[in-house]
Ligand SMILES: *[C@@H]1O[C@H](CO)[C@@H](O)[C@H](O)[C@H]1NC(C)=O
Ligand SMILES: *[C@@H]1O[C@H](CO)[C@@H](O)[C@H](O)[C@H]1NC(C)=O
Ligand SMILES: *[C@@H]1O[C@H](CO)[C@@H](O)[C@H](O)[C@H]1NC(C)=O
């Protein structure tokens with residue numbers, strides 16, 4: 088079986104990595120900006136030298152663990168900004184981190200952090216580091232005052248974009264198409280078994296492995312206040328669209344972390360287009376400009392960014408309000 092291929096699959100497993108107890112005991116109760124300062128200090132500890140960026144993929148055994156449902160469910164159940172010690176990151180092994188903020192459109196009708204805006208840490212990554220298939224993805228941690236973070240996991244496509252080396256050539260989204268590859272389809276089955284092991288009924292589970300729901304994001308504001316149920320408004324799908332200014336030469340064969348590393352602080356790295364419903368998303372009708380993602384630091388590729396920073400997956404499915 089093409090194990091290594093299988094493992095490029097699961098959008099949801101964006102941030103499986105190691106956890107060490109670096110965070111102070113009162114970490115969660117702090118303000119978003121204090122939490123970000125703490126994470127940013129750690130990210131700066133062991134920065135990779137530009138000529139020694141790691142590229143090795145995990146061995147088949149570690150990779151095979153990803154197919155064990157109980158292992159996968161931890162990706163949903165663990166509430167922390169750091170990963171459990173000893174767990175290797177299987178997907179999105181390599182990325183690069185920057186401080187970033189979401190600046191909402193002033194007239195937005197979406198709620199929670201889509202309206203309040205937020206600060207956080209963005210991590211563009213490759214789903215898998217392979218020479219002839221570029222697989223852009225992006226994680227975005229939204230830090231909340233006094234409460235656990237909510238996270239975005241996005242990908243272009245499970246099948247990658249082939250030899251196009253422009254990281255921003257395609258949108259990345261929280262909802263992606265299924266794969267054309269049979270091996271990937273089998274890996275998705277393993278992932279969906281993991282979903283069945285989550286606590287709660289089917290209403291409390293993600294819809295499927297290709298849909299990373301944004302409902303929890305619509306339910307909380309950056310200051311930690313809760314948006315009352317019944318008044319929440321979440322997009323079903325969000326497209327993160329790289330503006331012209333960040334587009335890269337698709338044939339320039341330079342590590343993605345170096346290319347992204349050229350972006351200066353205060354760069355609009357993504358425009359955010361939201362579709363309220365599945366029907367609108369699928370017909371690309373009624374997309375709203377929800378805001379933009381702006382960097383607030385340089386990009387740093389480091390061990391903590393790759394191995395410890397953790398982005399829990401949302402578990403609640405999208406609903407009308
Ligand atoms: C938000 O809702 C109001 C009232 O329904 C509407 O007039 C406005 O156009 C909506 N804004 C957006 C961005 O769709
Ligand atoms: C990217 O997303 C925008 C907004 O949804 C859409 O208009 C555009 O067609 C998408 N681009 C591609 C290449 O799919
Ligand atoms: C996803 O599927 C839709 C509908 O079949 C298609 O229009 C779109 O191009 C596909 N997107 C990707 C990234 O393959």
Ligand SMILES: *[C@@H]1O[C@H](CO)[C@@H](O)[C@H](O)[C@H]1NC(C)=O
Nearest residue numbers: 351352353354355381382383
């Ligand atoms: C960031 O960029 C915006 C728009 O390009 C500009 O108006 C603003 O002054 C910049 N801020 C800083 C701190 O450079």
